[in-house]
Amino acid sequence: MKKKGFIYPTVLAMGLSAVLAGCGGSDSGEDSDAISVWAMGEEGKLLNEMTAGYEEETGVKVNVQAIPWDQAYDKLLTAVASGNGPDVLQLGTTWVAEFADAGALLDLTEHMEEYPDFDLENYFEGAQTSMKYDDQIVGIPWYVETRTMYYRTDLLEEVGYSEPPATWDELKDAASKLTESGDNDNVYGLDIDLNDQITPFIFAWQNGFEFDAENPNFDSPEFKGALEYYTSYFEEGISTTSEGIDIVQAFKDGQKPIFFSGPWMINIMNDQAPDLEGKWAVAPMPAQENNLSSIGGANFSVFHNSEKVDEALDFIAYMNEVDTQLEWMEKSNTLPSRLEAWESPELAEDEMYSVFGEQLENTKGAPPVKEWERIAQELLASIERINIGGADLDAEMDEFNSKVKSMLE
Incomplete structure (x- = not known):
């Protein structure tokens, strides 16, 4: 054939x-x-x-x-x-x-x-x-x-969003209002999985970042700006550093009404959360300079x-x-x-x-460099030091960029 x-x-x-x-x-x-x-x-x-x-x-x-x-x-x-x-x-x-x-x-x-x-x-x-x-x-x-954005249509409507947030500003606003509208301290408007190495790069691409393998540029304004936006969700209590309950259960309970995930979650939601039929949907990623995923x-x-x-x-x-x-x-x-x-x-x-x-x-797609997995894991370690250890973002990104240069050399 x-x-x-x-x-x-x-x-x-x-x-x-x-x-x-x-x-x-x-x-x-x-x-x-x-x-x-x-x-x-x-x-x-x-x-x-x-x-x-x-x-x-x-x-x-x-x-x-x-x-x-x-x-x-x-x-x-x-x-x-x-x-x-x-x-x-x-x-x-x-x-x-x-x-x-x-x-x-x-x-x-x-x-x-x-x-x-x-x-x-x-x-x-x-x-x-x-x-x-x-x-x-x-x-x-x-x-x-x-990755796309999964969201509770009913809960977003309650905070004034009849359409899914389409920009970074709208996402921050909607997630903040969802957090504030919760009837307990366990509601986080946007769930960001700190173990997911993809999300930080998605935000960076959306902020205009282009990786330069010849001269690593993770200390650039585009990348640092994306990390500032990413970490602000944790600083402001809109996202949590604690893994907590399973995301499907948290989505059902309204504790985490927005999250990013892949196509596999469609069947998982249909199978494990049938009572939510008609109350959730998926939407393209919100945009900054673009809405790349x-x-x-x-x-x-x-x-x-x-x-x-x-x-x-x-x-x-x-x-x-x-x-x-x-x-x-x-x-x-x-x-x-x-x-x-x-x-x-x-x-x-x-x-x-x-x-x-x-x-x-x-x-x-991930840049075609053989060290990319190591780079991504090193970034997650830096983010953990920022979100949980209180490390300075600018200093962490400068150090991270130096480590990447060493890897690529």
């Missing part, structure tokens, strides 16, 4: 490429005629149910190995070191740069003309960042996700020394066909990466999913 026409241990960051020399072939499992696919988490468990169509069409068997996310990074490192990896592997988008830098991912550039479905223009602009490393094409988006998800890549490259690419092409992506969405509750899939009624006409489609048009 070929188409024509987390905080990682320090030792892991010491340069993966050195272990690639002299590696053997890829691991295709017990059946030497099959292709092997490594997929992570629940997706790995469900993917086994999606391979029959490819097998019937091509006669090639697919062996899927489901790997828990908390074991995936170490297993991938072992594969890099031994050379015994799969033919196809799923990578979280923030892992792409590190494993591409190690030479673990096959450069697909020479295959792009043969597989027109892989063309970058078929995918959201934000997702295109994760497809590339240096001058190579190293992955094809499988599914995507972004993050784009994440997972890519399919081919292991650098796969002996079944054609079959691996055919499998990725099959999984990225529009009909297959829509079937996968139904099965896994993840969002299609292909732009064409978003023209389908089940997405375009759905009042919740269509908002995610709108937001996906305005997203940025």
Whole structure:
């Protein structure tokens, strides 16, 4: 069917490429005629149910190995070191740069003309960042996700908002009024998860920040201004540094009537909070200079020394066909990466999913630098010192920027 026409241990960051020399072939499992696919988490468990169509069409068997996310990074490192990896592997988008830098991912550039479905223009602009490393094409988006704003429509109306807040000023005003309207001290107008490394960068992008890998600029007015806005919610008691009760329960109780999250929360809310039907909705992120959000998800890549490259690419092409992506969405509750899939009624006409489609048009991906995960974790440590330890924001950001410079050197 070929188409024509987390905080990682320090030792892991010491340069993966050195272990690639002299590696053997890829691991295709017990059946030497099959292709092997490594997929992570629940997706790995469900993917086994999606391979029959490819097998019937091509006669090639697919062996899927489901790997828990908390074991995936170490297993991938072992594969890099031994050379015994799969033919196809799923990578979280923030892992792409590190494993591409190690030479673990096959450069697909020479295959792009043969597989027109892989063309970058078929995918959201934000997702295109994760497809590339240096001058190579190293992955094809499988599914995507972004963050939007979940809010209680009924409670916002009570404080004067018949429409969701659309700007930073409106968000601060609405969240402040929601906090003040609560009948106890446990109401926080906006929930910000302090363990979520994405939100600070979303605010920074919205404030006009552009990361400069050659000359790190986390001490810039754009980034500091975003962090001032972010931390002000905690300073003013509009958000809490305490994790507290589960967000679904807090949303139901009105204790946290606004929060940011991904598409997976739609089904969670419908399943766990059916009494809230008609009382909540999702909206695009509020804007400052823009309303950018993050784009994440997972890519399919081919292991650098796969002996079944054609079959691996055919499998990725099959999984990225529009009909297959829509079937996968139904099965896994993840969002299609292909732009064409978003023209389908089940997405375009759905009042919740269509908002995610709108937001996906305005997203940025993590910069393709292999140190990005370490940078993000270091930022969370700085934010904790500001929000909980009372550290000076300007001083923390200056120190953080110095640490990033050292990492990148």
